[in-house]
Amino acid sequence: MSARILTTEAPAPGVPTAETVPAKPLLQVRALHKSFGAVNVLRGVDLTVNPGEVSFVIGPSGGGKSTLIRCINFLETPNAGEIMFDGRLLCREEGNVFKVEPERILRAARSEMPMVFQHFNLFSHRTVLENVIEGPVMVKRWPRDEAIAHAEKLLAEVGLADKADRYPDELSGGQKQRVAIARALAMRPKLILFDEPTSALDPELVSGILDTIRALAEQGMTLIIVSHEMGFARRLADVVHFIADGTIVESGPPARIFDNPDNPRLATFIRSILH
Amino acid sequence: MYEFFFVLIPRYFPFLLEGAVVTLELSFLSMAFGLVLGMGVALGRLSGRKWLEWPLAAYVEIWRDVPLIVQLLVIYFTLPSIGLTLPAFWAGVLGLGLNLAAYLSEVFRAAILSIDPGQRAAGLSIGMSRLMIFYRITLPLALRIAIPTVGGYFIALLKDSSLVSFISVNELLRNGTIVISNTFRNMEVYMMVAIIYFVMSFVASVLVRHIEQRLTPRHLRRKQRSGKALTARPAVMP
Numbered sequence: 001m002s003a004r005i006l007t008t009e010a011p012a013p014g015v016p017t018a019e020t021v022p023a024k025p026l027l028q029v030r031a032l033h034k035s036f037g038a039v040n041v042l043r044g045v046d047l048t049v050n051p052g053e054v055s056f057v058i059g060p061s062g063g064g065k066s067t068l069i070r071c072i073n074f075l076e077t078p079n080a081g082e083i084m085f086d087g088r089l090l091c092r093e094e095g096n097v098f099k100v101e102p103e104r105i106l107r108a109a110r111s112e113m114p115m116v117f118q119h120f121n122l123f124s125h126r127t128v129l130e131n132v133i134e135g136p137v138m139v140k141r142w143p144r145d146e147a148i149a150h151a152e153k154l155l156a157e158v159g160l161a162d163k164a165d166r167y168p169d170e171l172s173g174g175q176k177q178r179v180a181i182a183r184a185l186a187m188r189p190k191l192i193l194f195d196e197p198t199s200a201l202d203p204e205l206v207s208g209i210l211d212t213i214r215a216l217a218e219q220g221m222t223l224i225i226v227s228h229e230m231g232f233a234r235r236l237a238d239v240v241h242f243i244a245d246g247t248i249v250e251s252g253p254p255a256r257i258f259d260n261p262d263n264p265r266l267a268t269f270i271r272s273i274l275h
Numbered sequence: 276m277y278e279f280f281f282v283l284i285p286r287y288f289p290f291l292l293e294g295a296v297v298t299l300e301l302s303f304l305s306m307a308f309g310l311v312l313g314m315g316v317a318l319g320r321l322s323g324r325k326w327l328e329w330p331l332a333a334y335v336e337i338w339r340d341v342p343l344i345v346q347l348l349v350i351y352f353t354l355p356s357i358g359l360t361l362p363a364f365w366a367g368v369l370g371l372g373l374n375l376a377a378y379l380s381e382v383f384r385a386a387i388l389s390i391d392p393g394q395r396a397a398g399l400s401i402g403m404s405r406l407m408i409f410y411r412i413t414l415p416l417a418l419r420i421a422i423p424t425v426g427g428y429f430i431a432l433l434k435d436s437s438l439v440s441f442i443s444v445n446e447l448l449r450n451g452t453i454v455i456s457n458t459f460r461n462m463e464v465y466m467m468v469a470i471i472y473f474v475m476s477f478v479a480s481v482l483v484r485h486i487e488q489r490l491t492p493r494h495l496r497r498k499q500r501s502g503k504a505l506t507a508r509p510a511v512m513p
C-alpha cells in the first residue's frame with residue numbers, strides 16, 4: 001500500500017515544514033481529569049503531540065486510554081485541566097473554575113481531529129460514499145461534487161473505489177475500517193485519533209489496516225493511536241505513552257518503552273502483552 | 276338484491292363516501308398531530324430533564340390506560356365547560372391525536388434507544404451539531420425502525436376513528452347509521468360500510484408497505500419482501 005493517502009498539497013517552496021522549524025505542539029493536554037460519578041478515570045494526564053508525530057497510547061484495560069482520547073475531542077467532557085489544540089484553548093482552569101469553550105468551537109475542533117473507532121461506527125443507513133462525504137458536505141459545507149471527487153480519490157487510495165455505492169453491512173470489517181479512515185481523511189484533518197482500530201478485526205484483516213495507517217504516518221499525518229499491536233507501535237511510534245490508573249506512568253521512544261522499561265508496572269505490562 | 280344494487284347503492288353510496296372522506300381527513304390529521312407530538316414527547320423524555328420527564332411519563336401512562344372512547348367523550352364534553360368549544364371534528368382530531376401520540380412516543384423512544392450510540396459518536400467526531408445528528412442520523416434510523424409499527428397504528432386509526440361517531444362527527448360509520456335510520460336496512464348498509472373500511476385499510480396497508488420499501492436501503496429490500504407481514508398491526512388498539 002504505497003499510494004499517497006494524504007491529498008493535501010505539498011508545501012510551497014520556502015514554506016517552513018515540520019523538519020526545518022521546531023514545531024509548536026499541535027496538541028497539549030495538561031492535568032486533565034475525568035470522572036464518571038465517583039470513579040476517577042483520568043487523574044491528571046499531561047500529553048504533548050507535535051505536528052507530524054505518531055503517538056501510541058498503551059496500557060492495561062480500564063486504564064483510561066479510550067477516555068483520554070474521547071476527552072481530547074470532547075466526546076466526553078473532562079472535569080478539570082487544559083486542552084490546547086492547534087493554538088486554541090478548548091478548556092482551561094480560570095481561578096478555580098473549569099471553563100469549556102462553547103459547543104460551536106468544540107465542533108470546529110472536532111472536525112479537524114476526527115476519530116476512527118474500534119467498531120468502525122459507519123453510518124449504517126448511508127452508502128460508503130455518503131459516509132465519506134457527510135462531514136465535508138454537512139459540516140464543512142463544501143460543494144457536493146467537490147466532496148464527491150475528493151471522496152472518490154480517498155476511497156481509491158484505501159483500495160475501495162469499487163465499493164462506493166455499497167452499504168456498510170455489505171463490507172468486511174477491514175473494508176469498513178478503511179472507509180472509516182477515508183471518512184476521517186475527508187475532513188482534511190490536522191490529527192486523527194484511533195481507538196483500537198484493529199481490535200475488532202479478524203486476524204487476517206489486521207495487517208491491511210496497519211498498512212493504511214502506516215501510509216498515513218509516512219505522509220506526515222499526526223496520529224494518536226490507542227493500540228495493543230505492540231510490534232506495530234514499536235515500528236511506527238515516535239512516542240509511546242503508557243497509561244495506567246488514569247495517569248501517564250511513562251512516556252518515551254518505543255525503544256526505551258519496549259526494550260528498557262524502567263518502571264516496574266510498565267515492565268509487567270510489557271511482559272504480559274508479549275506472551 | 277335488485278333493490279340493493281339499483282336503489283340503495285345509487286341513493287346512499289355517495290353519502291357514505293362523504294363519510295369515508297371525513298374518516299380519511301380525521302385519520303390523516305390525527306396521524307400528523309400524533310406523529311409530531313409523539314416525537315416531541317419521545318425527545319422530551321430522552322432529553323434527561325427531570326422536570327420534563329415526569330409530566331410526560333404521566334401523560335403517556337394516563338392516555339394509554341383510559342379507553343379511547345372515554346377520552347373522546349371527556350374532551351368533547353369537558354372542553355366547553357372550561358370555555359373551549361371545539362367543533363366535533365376538531366375535538367375528534369384532538370382526541371385521536373393525543374391518544375395516538377401517547378403510543379407513538381413509546382414507539383419512537385424505543386426506536387431511538389435501540390440505535391447504536393456509536394452512530395451518534397461518529398457524527399460528533401466529524402464535527403456535526405446535535406441538531407444535524409438528529410435529522411441526518413437519529414431520525415432516519417429511528418424512522419426506519421419505527422415505520423412498520425407506525426404504519427400498523429395508522430391502519431388501526433383508520434378503523435378506530437369510527438369511535439368519533441359517538442361525539443357526532445359525520446364520518447363513515449355515523450353516516451351509515453343515519454342511512455339505516457332512514458331505510459331500516461341494517462345488514463346491507465353495514466355491509467357497505469364494512470366494504471368501504473376494508474378498501475381503505477387495504478389500500479393503506481399497501482401504501483405503508485411501499486413506504487417501508489422506500490425507507491429500506493436497496494441491498495436489504497429483497498430479503499424483506501420474502502419475510503411478509505412486516506406491518507405489525509397492534510392487536511388491540513387503545
Ligand SMILES: Nc1ncnc2c1ncn2[C@@H]1O[C@H](COP(=O)(O)OP(=O)(O)OP(=O)(O)O)[C@@H](O)[C@H]1O
Binds near residue numbers: 064065068
Ligand atoms: N461512560 C462511562 N461511564 C462510567 N464509567 C466509564 C465510562 N466510560 C469508561 N468508564 C470507566 O472508566 C474506566 C476507563 O475506561 P476506558 O474505556 O477509558 O479504558 P481503556 O483503557 O480504554 O480500556 P480498554 O483497553 O478495555 O478499552 C473503566 O473503569 C470504565 O469502566
Ligand SMILES: [Mg+2]
Binds near residue numbers: 065066067196
Ligand atoms: Mg478502550
